[in-house]
Amino acid sequence: MTILLVALGAALGAPLRYLADRFVQARHDTVFPWGTFAVNVCGSLALGFLAALPADAAVMAAAGVGFCGTLTTYSTFSYETLRLAQDGSRFAALANVLASVMAGLGGGVCGMALARAVTG
Known part of the structure; x- marks a missing residue:
């Protein structure tokens, strides 16, 4: 059953990542x-929110692992960073690494704080 929940979440997260990426870019x-x-910052915020809620294995499987796991993309982040560096945009590559890591962590912290505020 868990694998189906992960697959359901992934079936929603992957196309949303693609569409959101194209929309923003x-x-x-x-x-x-x-x-x-x-998408990486939004996914980090969402996963931080979910992680701070009372544990529910089904919700974490579908929304945390499936949806957030496919909404965010470390492989594309790595590829785009390397592409920027190879194309001579080293400042943009460095900015992407620093901003992505800091904003991703910040998004997770903000998501957790939001969940705590909502749930009291």
């Missing part, structure tokens, strides 16, 4: 990967 005329950055 289309609005920026820059080499910086804003779309990937945005």
Whole structure:
């Protein structure tokens, strides 16, 4: 049953990641990967929120592992960072690493704080 919950969450997270990435990136005329950055920060916020809620294995399987796991993308982040560096945009590559790590951690912390505020 757990594998089906993960698959269901992933079936929603993966297309949303693609659509959100394309939506955001289309609005920026820059080499910086804003779309990937945005989905990774949003996914970190969502996972932080879920992690701070009372544990429910089914919700974590579907929403945490499946949805957030496919919404966020470490492989694309790595690829885009390497591509920026190889293309000579070393500042943008470094900015992507620093901003993504800091904003991802910050998103997780904010998600946890939001869950605690909502649940009292």
